[in-house]
Amino acid sequence: MHCQELFKPDGRQLTLYSRAPITALAAAPSPFAEPLGANPHLRWHPLRGEWVTYAPYRQERTFLPPPQYNPLAATLDPLYPTELPRGDYDVAVFDNRFPALALEARAPPPLIVPTAAARGHCEVVVFTQDARASLGALGLEHIELLLQVWAARTARLAARAPVAYVLPFENRGAEVGVTLHHPHGQIYAYPFVPPVPRRMLEQERAFYEENGTALLVDLAQREVASGARLLYRGQHAVAFVPVCARYPYEVWVTPLAQVGQFAALTPPQRADLARALKTVLLKYEGLWQRPFPYLMAWYQAPTDGQPHPETQLHAQFLPPYRTRERLKYLAGTELAAGLFAMDALPEDKARELQQVAVSLEPP
Amino acid sequence: MHCQELFKPDGRQLTLYSRAPITALAAAPSPFAEPLGANPHLRWHPLRGEWVTYAPYRQERTFLPPPQYNPLAATLDPLYPTELPRGDYDVAVFDNRFPALALEARAPPPLIVPTAAARGHCEVVVFTQDARASLGALGLEHIELLLQVWAARTARLAARAPVAYVLPFENRGAEVGVTLHHPHGQIYAYPFVPPVPRRMLEQERAFYEENGTALLVDLAQREVASGARLLYRGQHAVAFVPVCARYPYEVWVTPLAQVGQFAALTPPQRADLARALKTVLLKYEGLWQRPFPYLMAWYQAPTDGQPHPETQLHAQFLPPYRTRERLKYLAGTELAAGLFAMDALPEDKARELQQVAVSLEPP
Structure with a gap:
């Protein structure tokens, strides 16, 4: 497995993975120019005995992409940067722009229930550059690479002090609320083992x-x-x-x-x-x-x-x-x-x- | 609160509730002539440490009602009996024809996880005779009556040996999977306190x-x-x-x-x-x-x-x-x-x- 790490203009990290060596890229694109400063917080649910996370900063994007714009496709028009560069990689992982958990989250004000900074990390895993593929349509070696990527991400996230549990998942289909059909999943790194x-x-x-x-x-x-x-x-x-x-x-x-x-x-x-x-x-x-x-x-x-x-x-x-x-x-x-x-x-x-x-x- | 108890031809019980005395009815209708003999079973989910209930007897109905047929409306045409009779009642409760839990359930065959009879009870609570009303549209006294009905049903179900927990609920709207818009809820009586x-x-x-x-x-x-x-x-x-x-x-x-x-x-x-x-x-x-x-x-x-x-x-x-x-x-x-x-x-x-x-x- 080969990989290359890059940073986006808004500070988020991008890692490209491939079975073959990757031609070095100079820069990573982002649809967003400025850091978001995501600051999610946790509130304690006393009846269920569990945390709930609040990320109330999903603001309207000022960005107006063309109708066929796919943020998970490689950037073709530099006027409309996507989340990914052109290049010879198979799988890409980048920090979620609107995370439900963030390593840099700060302690929230007190409320009538206990609160805490929602430390953790959320990332997007793009399974392939082919927007019309699906996980099952990928070759066995490509799926094996993805299993290696999940291992590498887990190791990397485990090294961050607040992280206690790493969960890769894929929501697939409009029926489960997904409107972006480019094959992709997510990884959540939790500051505790969730319920x-x-x-x-x-x-x-x-x-x-x-x-x-x-x-x-x-x-x-x-x-x-x-x-x-x-x-x-x-x-x-x-x-x-x-x-x-x-x-x-x-x-x-x-x-x-x-x-x-x-x-x-x-x-x-x-x-x-x-x-x-x-x-x-x-x-x-x-x-x-x-x-x-x-x-x-x-x-x-x-x-x-x-x-x-x-x-x-x-x-x-x-x-x-x-x-x-x-x-x-x-x-x-x-x-x-x-x-x-x-x-x-x-x-x-x-x-x-x-x-x-x-x-x-x-x- | 006044009530009258009746039995349907297929053996299910119906209870009518009203704030005023109810004119005695001789019989309760049912869209079904024969008892179903519902026999749901429980399987133990060892990873989650919880039971799952299986009710695989939802067979196709042989019954072909007219297009506007509403099983929760009072029966108008005896050729097409609904679940409810005509009468001067406010709220009606009857046994669910296809229950996920049944007091008469029998012990299932063994499997690779523990199994048990899914003893318990499921009933339907019709909030009003007005198919176009909603719970919130009912008068305060009618809602108070419903709170009394829930108390009466809880007491009645609690008296059955296997019942450990009684949960009244309402699923409302196509968005939560309900296609029958006549205002109604359900009551589940569980043989254990559920998770x-x-x-x-x-x-x-x-x-x-x-x-x-x-x-x-x-x-x-x-x-x-x-x-x-x-x-x-x-x-x-x-x-x-x-x-x-x-x-x-x-x-x-x-x-x-x-x-x-x-x-x-x-x-x-x-x-x-x-x-x-x-x-x-x-x-x-x-x-x-x-x-x-x-x-x-x-x-x-x-x-x-x-x-x-x-x-x-x-x-x-x-x-x-x-x-x-x-x-x-x-x-x-x-x-x-x-x-x-x-x-x-x-x-x-x-x-x-x-x-x-x-x-x-x-x-």
């Missing part, structure tokens, strides 16, 4: 103390043994609709052996994880022969420098559709109570996805 | 042990003292955008004194809570001069027969819009991490709602 991964870690710790193995490694083995919900089974990685799916087309992708974080993947594990990931994405795309929206989140160990034999690197896909025409809305019981109600059995949805034939490049 | 109220109870217990008062009573007093986010302040009840709102137009409605459940409301408290509730609903409706979608959930004490001086009956409104045109999508950080990110400050959204003038009937 969902914290809960998972508690469950994983309890399981490890009782059984001496990682909960998800154990569950993946059971899914392989059952086979009923299996979508991919390689030498090192597996993908399945989990037996306890909360979304009709929910899928998890994980190494078979215990691996706590991206950086701990061996090259064969990374290669097989890329195959598992691409298989799932192609099945999604093939299911209704149209782009398939989802939230994809990659969970890994906290960045506390401790060993985490109890936890398992894995992706969870949470797609919003429950049938070709119908969205699954999170409503009363899901949002207000936290008990997810499913009309579909995971076995039936897995069968639909199992029946979508996909072909990968030979290993 | 969201369980977490709240833990926080409330810890606060009570430390301070000897209910957390939300304390917070409501601080909201009243601050005034910045206040929408209604009566003698017994209050409504405000909470300082820690997770949704731009989130509002909480609660009595000022500690009240654990609907049944414990005094008549003056109930009357003022109705005024607070109607005020919020009229402000929502007035904000953009159009129906305002939301999820409204009413939290109360678990139905364990124990005193709960730590917890507070209250409604949380979670509206899906963040501006007049834009929905707030729950995406990566909210769904995958559990850290809610807000672009809007609660103070600014409260100001918008404060500026909507509403007029109630004089107290």
Whole structure:
């Protein structure tokens, strides 16, 4: 993996990644000339016992781009700079202009609940220069590079004092609120382990103390043994609709052996994880022969420098559709109570996805 | 409050409620002739440490109603029975035909995670016979009656052995997945305290042990003292955008004194809570001069027969819009991490709602 670091005129960092050496670039563009001075703050939610972050500085842009302007495409017209330069890179990462968490955030004024500076970091990961591609359409080597990029970003963010947890994710499709179709994801670096991964870690710790193995490694083995919900089974990685799916087309992708974080993947594990990931994405795309929206989140160990034999690197896909025409809305019981109600059995949805034939490049 | 109980031909129960005596009805209609035998089951989600419920029996209805058929309107044509009879009632409650939890559920076969019968109960609460009304358009006495109905349903459900928690809620608007516009809500009776109220109870217990008062009573007093986010302040009840709102137009409605459940409301408290509730609903409706979608959930004490001086009956409104045109999508950080990110400050959204003038009937 090759990379080049640059700074944008407004102070944000840009890093370009490629499988081949990158021709050095002199400067990085930005649609914005001046630093924003993002200053998000946290407020404590005493009833839920969790923080909420507030970033009330999303001001109107003064910038008026042409109709086809895509901020994630390489800059063609210097009058309308995008977020990215022209160049021979495969993946690019830059600081989010409007972050929900910022390393430079300052302590907010007191309120009737505890408050704190929302320290952390938010960045955008552009998966490819091809605006019309999708993650699943990328070659296996390109997807492997992305797994390496996530490892590199995690290591870099973990080195910043306030960062406790790094979460790469992709929101895909208008149905999940994304209007920019250029393939990209985001990385959030949190100053604490946020509620969902914290809960998972508690469950994983309890399981490890009782059984001496990682909960998800154990569950993946059971899914392989059952086979009923299996979508991919390689030498090192597996993908399945989990037996306890909360979304009709929910899928998890994980190494078979215990691996706590991206950086701990061996090259064969990374290669097989890329195959598992691409298989799932192609099945999604093939299911209704149209782009398939989802939230994809990659969970890994906290960045506390401790060993985490109890936890398992894995992706969870949470797609919003429950049938070709119908969205699954999170409503009363899901949002207000936290008990997810499913009309579909995971076995039936897995069968639909199992029946979508996909072909990968030979290993 | 007057009520009449009836059974539908398919075995489901219907209860009619009115402020005035109800002329006795001989029979209750149903769009369905035969019992469904709903048999939902629970599966344990080991990573999240929570149950998920599966109700895979939503079969296609064989029933072909006329285009204007509204299953929540009173039956006009006996060839096309609805869920409700003609009669002089104000509010009606009937068993959900397709429940996510059912008292008669049987133990499911074993799987690779623990499973259990999804015992519990789901019912539909029709707020009024007027299909074109809305909760906020109902008179104060009608809303008070609804608060009494919620108390009566809670008491009735609490008497069933498996029930541990009763949650009345309303999903309103196509934006939250509701296609039936006749004003109605639902009640879920859970066989355990579900994750969201369980977490709240833990926080409330810890606060009570430390301070000897209910957390939300304390917070409501601080909201009243601050005034910045206040929408209604009566003698017994209050409504405000909470300082820690997770949704731009989130509002909480609660009595000022500690009240654990609907049944414990005094008549003056109930009357003022109705005024607070109607005020919020009229402000929502007035904000953009159009129906305002939301999820409204009413939290109360678990139905364990124990005193709960730590917890507070209250409604949380979670509206899906963040501006007049834009929905707030729950995406990566909210769904995958559990850290809610807000672009809007609660103070600014409260100001918008404060500026909507509403007029109630004089107290």
